[in-house]
Amino acid sequence: MSPELATLAATIQDFVAREIVPVEQALPPEARGIPQEQVTALQVKARKAGFWCLDAPEEFGGGGLSTFEMAVVVEHMTKHRYAFPNPGQGVFGQGAPNVLYKGSPEQIEKYVRPTIDKGWTTFAAISEPSGGSDPARSIRTTARRTGAGWVLNGRKMWASNADHADYGIVYARTGGPGRTGISAFIVDGGTPGMHVTSVPVLRNHWTTEIVLEDCEIPAENLVGEEGQGFALAQQWLVRGRLHYAAQAVGVAEEAVKIASEWAKNRETFGALLASRQGVQFPLADSRVEINAARWLMWDAAWSDDRGEDARTASSIAKLYGTEMGFRVIDRAIQILGGMGVAKEGVLEHWFRDLRISRIVEGASEVHRYLIARDMLGAAALGNPQEGTKTS
Ligand SMILES: Cc1cc2nc3c(=O)[nH]c(=O)nc-3n(C[C@H](O)[C@H](O)[C@H](O)COP(=O)(O)OP(=O)(O)OC[C@H]3O[C@@H](n4cnc5c(N)ncnc54)[C@H](O)[C@@H]3O)c2cc1C
Structure with a gap:
């Protein structure tokens, strides 16, 4: 790690501790997030500090960080209560949907630049019932x-932010079965024919369902070529997966700190918890697993930055990282006892968030399947003729 990156990570962590954590601690325990006015005020500070849209390409006003740099930065941005699914709840800016960085010059001007300049919110609707x-x-x-453009019909499930987004990317079928029949479209928030309802879930940040009924959008809202939607989305797989790994490493590291401090100060049966092997061993196991998860994440990120095919490495990092994070938070909760599940703390929130991280951006089983397919080739598919690596 370069000294510059280490400094950036430390400064971001300090920003989170000084600016975001006190705001969260002042909220009532039942709050599901930081109120928007406070997010907006914190965004101004984050911009001033140079922490704005670090993931977005520099040419569009973003930070242009590499995959490795982003993995390091996200780990340090995540050390606060409402850090899922986006660190700082959007305080650091979210950038445009990645597929749009390859959009037409008009799409760049109309959507990408304002998203970064004005901090617009976006959604991505891939999943369906x-x-x-x-x-x-x-x-x-x-x-x-149609003559004037496209008409969308169907249902999208779980599209996070669609109920308050300025626009989003909807993946729809324009051709036959399979990946080459799918295209990506920009759909503005509030477009007639798009009905969005909130879907409450385990975590604080709820998601949405979208019903599209003869939803008309202009021809120029097609992203890339017809039938290219899936291929465009796949180009960003590695970064997406590593985002989840980095968040898990960030909160796991923090959870171990919280649990260690607790164990060093809490006595039961006349001795400190820290003196009991029943407390030491889960802490030690957590230390080992966090280090392993970080190295797996860095390995995948470096591989991506070298231009190698990092899809399997990112599956390994996402799978191990999110499962490790869940285990570590669970152990930390056990060490804190009742205080571990109190809403005024952070562990209870991260426990629920990490449960979801094992499902989104590819469920754990899907990553196991992808890793095994990479190992076993044609045999994993049960058909030697179809044994090509596809994702
Ligand atoms: C809170 C939340 C936010 C989300 N945000 C978005 C979003 O913004 N945009 C979006 O498009 N989607 C989003 N999703 C959807 C998410 O990507 C999907 O839930 C996820 O991909 C799993 O799809 P599914 O729920 O339809 O489960 P299914 O695809 O039906 O799979 C169910 C389960 O089957 C198992 N499984 C699947 N395949 C295999 C296999 N090959 N081998 C063994 N086991 C397998 C896994 O355990 C999986 O969990 C979100 C979901 C949640 C819960």
Whole structure:
């Protein structure tokens, strides 16, 4: 790690501790997030500090950080209560949906630049009620060409932020079955024919369902070529997966700190918890697993930055990182006892968030399947003729 990156990570962690944590601690225990006015005020500070949209390419006003740099930065941005699914609850800016960085010059001007300049909120709608693990087969939403543009019909499930987003990317079928039949479209928030309802879930940040009924959008809202939607989205797989790994490493590291401090100060049966092996061993196991998860994440990130195919490495990092994070938070809760599940703390929130991290951006089983397929090739598919690596 370069000294510059180490300094950036430390400064961001300090910003989180000084600016975000006190705001969260002043909220009532039942709050599901930081109120928007306070997020907006914190965004001004984050911009001033140079922490704005670090993931977005520099040419569009972002920080242009590499995959490795982003993994390091996200780990340090995540050390606060409402850090999922986006660190700082958007305080650090979210950038445009990645597929749009390859959009037309008009799309860049109309959507990408304002998203970064003004901090617009966006959504990505891939999953459907028919299934999210295998969208190439399960997408049923259709986009039909008309004289003036496209008409979308169908249902999208779990599209986070769609109820308050300025716009989003909707993946719809324009061709036959499989991945080459899917195209990506920009849909503005409030477009007639798009009905969004909130879907409450385990975590604080709820998600949405979208019903598209003869939803008309202009021809120029197609991103890339017709049938390219899936291929465009796949280009950002590695960064997406590593975001989840980095968040898990960040909160696990913090949880171990909290649990260690507690154990050093809490006595039961006449001795400190820290003196009991029943407390030492889960802490030691957590230390080992956090270090392992971080190295797996860095390995995948370096591989991506070297231009190698890092898909399997990122599956390994996402799978191990999110499962490790859940185990570590669970152990920390056990060490704190009742205080571990109090809403005024952070562990209870991260426990619920990490449970979801094992499902989104590819469920753990899907990553195991992808890793095994990379190891076993054609045999994993049960058909030697179809044994090509596809995702
Ligand atoms: C809170 C939340 C936010 C989300 N945000 C978004 C979003 O913004 N945009 C979006 O498009 N989607 C989003 N999703 C959807 C998410 O990506 C899907 O839930 C996920 O991909 C799993 O799809 P599914 O729920 O349809 O489960 P299914 O695809 O039906 O799979 C169910 C379970 O089957 C198992 N499984 C699947 N395939 C295999 C296999 N090959 N081998 C063994 N086991 C397998 C896994 O355990 C999986 O959990 C979100 C989901 C949640 C819960």
